[in-house]
Amino acid sequence: MKDIIEIRNVTKNYPNMTAVQDVSFSVQEGEVFGILGPNGAGKTTTLEMVEGLKPIDAGSIIVDGLSITSHNQEVKSRIGVQLQSSAFFDGLTLVELLEMFGAMYGREVDAPALLAKVQLTEKSDSMVKELSGGQKQRFSIATALVNDPKILFLDEPTTGLDPQARRNLWDLISEINRTGTTIVLTTHYMDEAEVLCDRIAIMDHANLVALDTTENLLKDSRLVSGIQFRTEPALTADAFKQLPGVRGASGEDGLIHLASGTVEETLPALFELARTGDYTILDLQVKQPTLEDLFLTLTGHALRD
Amino acid sequence: MFARNRQALFFSLFMPLVLMSVFGLIGSGDNLKISVGLVQGLPTQSTQQFIDQIKAVPFFEIHEGSINEELAALDNGDRAVVLNVPDAFIPDVPTSEKRTIQAYTNVGQAQQAEAVISGLQQLLNDANLAAAHAQPIFGIESQTVDANNLKTIDFLLPGLVALSLMQLSIFSVANVFTDYREKGILKRIMATPMRPYQFIMANVITRLIISVIQAAVLVFIGVHVFNAVVVGSYSLVGLEVILGAVMFLGLGFTISGLAKTRDSVPALSNLVVFPMMFFGGVFFPITAMPGWLKIIASFLPISYLSDALRQVMTEGAGFAAIRWDFVGMAVWAVILVGLATLTFSFENRKG
Numbered sequence: 344m345k346d347i348i349e350i351r352n353v354t355k356n357y358p359n360m361t362a363v364q365d366v367s368f369s370v371q372e373g374e375v376f377g378i379l380g381p382n383g384a385g386k387t388t389t390l391e392m393v394e395g396l397k398p399i400d401a402g403s404i405i406v407d408g409l410s411i412t413s414h415n416q417e418v419k420s421r422i423g424v425q426l427q428s429s430a431f432f433d434g435l436t437l438v439e440l441l442e443m444f445g446a447m448y449g450r451e452v453d454a455p456a457l458l459a460k461v462q463l464t465e466k467s468d469s470m471v472k473e474l475s476g477g478q479k480q481r482f483s484i485a486t487a488l489v490n491d492p493k494i495l496f497l498d499e500p501t502t503g504l505d506p507q508a509r510r511n512l513w514d515l516i517s518e519i520n521r522t523g524t525t526i527v528l529t530t531h532y533m534d535e536a537e538v539l540c541d542r543i544a545i546m547d548h549a550n551l552v553a554l555d556t557t558e559n560l561l562k563d564s565r566l567v568s569g570i571q572f573r574t575e576p577a578l579t580a581d582a583f584k585q586l587p588g589v590r591g592a593s594g595e596d597g598l599i600h601l602a603s604g605t606v607e608e609t610l611p612a613l614f615e616l617a618r619t620g621d622y623t624i625l626d627l628q629v630k631q632p633t634l635e636d637l638f639l640t641l642t643g644h645a646l647r648d
Numbered sequence: 649m650f651a652r653n654r655q656a657l658f659f660s661l662f663m664p665l666v667l668m669s670v671f672g673l674i675g676s677g678d679n680l681k682i683s684v685g686l687v688q689g690l691p692t693q694s695t696q697q698f699i700d701q702i703k704a705v706p707f708f709e710i711h712e713g714s715i716n717e718e719l720a721a722l723d724n725g726d727r728a729v730v731l732n733v734p735d736a737f738i739p740d741v742p743t744s745e746k747r748t749i750q751a752y753t754n755v756g757q758a759q760q761a762e763a764v765i766s767g768l769q770q771l772l773n774d775a776n777l778a779a780a781h782a783q784p785i786f787g788i789e790s791q792t793v794d795a796n797n798l799k800t801i802d803f804l805l806p807g808l809v810a811l812s813l814m815q816l817s818i819f820s821v822a823n824v825f826t827d828y829r830e831k832g833i834l835k836r837i838m839a840t841p842m843r844p845y846q847f848i849m850a851n852v853i854t855r856l857i858i859s860v861i862q863a864a865v866l867v868f869i870g871v872h873v874f875n876a877v878v879v880g881s882y883s884l885v886g887l888e889v890i891l892g893a894v895m896f897l898g899l900g901f902t903i904s905g906l907a908k909t910r911d912s913v914p915a916l917s918n919l920v921v922f923p924m925m926f927f928g929g930v931f932f933p934i935t936a937m938p939g940w941l942k943i944i945a946s947f948l949p950i951s952y953l954s955d956a957l958r959q960v961m962t963e964g965a966g967f968a969a970i971r972w973d974f975v976g977m978a979v980w981a982v983i984l985v986g987l988a989t990l991t992f993s994f995e996n997r998k999g
Contacts, residue, residue: 394839416841424839430831447840486836 347372347494347525348393353402355388362388364549365402370494370542375516375526377540377557379533379634384546386529387427390498393527394424407493420448423492423524427499429483431471437482438467441489448490461485461515477508481515488519495519497528501535513538533634537561543634547642560637567640569630570601570609574622586612591639602639660816661862664808668801668870681709682760685718685727685752689735694775698738701771702731708764722752728760729753731768738775802877805870806957807930809863810950813892814899814924816859818917821900825851825992826910834994844994852897859893860886867961880960884967888960891977892953898984899949905991929954949984952976 348370355363363385370376378386391397393404395415404411406418431440438454445452458464461481466474474482480500487495497516501509516539520526530536536543536557543560545553553560567590580594580601588605603609606629617624630636639645688699703710711721718730732750749768753761777784828834837847867885870876878885899920907913927934927941928950934942945951956973959965967974 396835396838416843419839420841424836426832426836426839428832428836430833431836432828432833444840447837447842449841490840 344371344373346370347407348527349403349405350389350393351403351405353389353392353404354400355385355392355397356400361549363392366546366549366551367402368544368551368554370525370527372525373520373523374541375520375528375539377536377543378527378529378546379531379536379543379638380529380546381531385549386531386546387498389546390496390527390529394422394496395419396424420490421493423487423490423495425480425483425487425495425497425500427502429471429479431482431486433472434470436468436470437463437485440471440482441485444486444489450490452489457485457488460488475508477504477511480504480508480512484512484515484519492524494525494527497526499529499531501530501532509535533638537634545638545641547638552641553637557634560634561632567602567604567636568606568632569636570603570606570613570627571630572599572627573597573625574599574617575625576622578622583613583616586616588612591643593639593645595645600639600645602636659819660812661865663815664812664866665869667811668804668808668866668874681707682729682757682764683727684708684710684764685721685730686710686712686733687715687718687730688712688733689737691733692736692738692740694738694740695733695736698771698775699733702768705767719752722754725754725756727754728757729764731764738779799876801870801874802962803933803958804931805867805874805876805878806961807954808870809866809889809957810892810928810954811925811930812862812866813859813889813896813953814921814950816855816862816893817896817900818903818913818921820855820858821897822903822907822913822917823910825901825904826907826913829904829994829996830910832996835996838994848901855897856890856893860889863889878961879964880962881964881966884960884970885957888953888956888970888973888977891974891981892957895949895953895977895981895984898981898986898988901988901992902984905988905993924948924950927951929958947976949977949980952980 346369350369351367353363353366354361366385366389378389380386388397392399393406393411395411395418399412407421409418409421411418432443435443437458441452441454441457445454455464455467458467461484463474463478463482463485466478466482471479471482484495484497484500487497500516501512504512513535516526516528526539528539540557542554542556544551545560574597577597578599580592580599583589583599583601584592586601586603586609588603588609589601590604591602593600601609610629613624635645684702686699686702688695691699702708711718711727713721715730715732718727721727722730730752732752734747734749737747737749749772751761751765751768753765774784825834834847838844863885867876867878871878903913903916903920907916924930927937927945928948929945930950934945934951934955937945952973956970956977959970959973963969
């Protein structure tokens, strides 16, 4: 498959911090590519450099055969962009907004058809402020589709949405992908990445820490099972880091999560520790490996720390 | 889209209109009569004639009643003056006894009361002369000339046009663009192939057209509803409006450029709006200010605009007479547009 985006050794510095450090990867035509990572990992900055919104400090980005630096405007006319904030001009209806966006690309827009695609037909004459969160995101995707883009960029499309609205949006994204549009999205939800993405890049602290197909990542040899439990009285995760087989430990609201490569070694040691210590173990669960566990193994901290 | 921004519409068009209505009604004065209380005793025929003369004065609104009723009305501020005309004030048979009308005047309406009393004095002088069977020797003959009098509304209208252009820059540029930036709308626009200058130019042109329409609406209402008189050339007024609007658009973008968040726009705006509203020759002439303030005031951007508009609209000045105002506006336009270019950005600045 052909690479539609090539990112080579890209770096972005802000005063006092490096947002993206020497990152390289490619996105293939027709796939759904996810950039996964916690807040502040550099996902959005990477995306905005590819979209031509932020200048690159070092390295190069080629989108659909064009350098983003020298063909900024041309690249913008071939891609569709949904930003994290989905605010639009006040006082215009959805149809008027879509027509205005069309004018910015110098083309006529079939606004009713676009609204039908994102299931907002009955809201045609409403204004953006009258829409719910999920509807706003769907409308935002509609504005990103006015120029019939080859690549659609979605920056945290489901952040802040309720489960129903998220699933709804996932269906929409899959459907857009089925018609041949390459999709690049950022997310900090593991389940979202697992459901939607063909390939995933994991970013942490401005660096790319892993990149593979979702399938391969899930059966990564480094990948480990999750052991989850509570203690009475509550302890911190640090108390369990030294157990055999444990590669990472995190705690949230008293719930302790251990990533273990060898569950058969870790569990007896855990019980032994509990028997000699002054606490009991509650709600013990052993889980199938997920991307969350992989992330913990790769970075030593949980995704939403 | 502009028409649906109710706040901007209110401050840039309706507020000047409301001000025009308020000042227009206060200033017009022709429907304001002086309220005169009249208390009379038993009239003689001569007294009756005298009283009829008083009643015939067109700008007196006469209320007749008992002395107690009228003094109570005076206490309430409903009368400017109460005249107590005694019994047989002017006797049918002339006598040498001195008789007087008691006038109670309202301190709060001293000017009006004074006018009534001096009018009365005039009538009494005539009566005195008649009683003495003398002919007046000295007189004054007055003739009315249709002079180019400056009514309040005539003075106010150019100021309000200037004010409305300034308000437009604050409410439909500074507020709106800071909001666009804060909400990421400008960034979204930058994700399309449209270039920043194209977007800005489109907005500037829209607002120039709106400025001209807005000025035209104000002048139209001023002339047709409040009887303002515009003597100068409308095309010169149009030119002033456009140059003034360019200057104020520069101001609007500069404020938006300096404001980090939408919340800091009002503070920054007030800093420039209030001095200009009160010292920029909008409501009262700059010449009425003390020396040092006059000098500062005359350099304000709005001062050049209100002066230029006023000279053309009320005095029919030509281009030559207001060329220095044009220079002043051009200099401010260059300064403000330059500042706007330096400060305004499409992206949120962090921290």
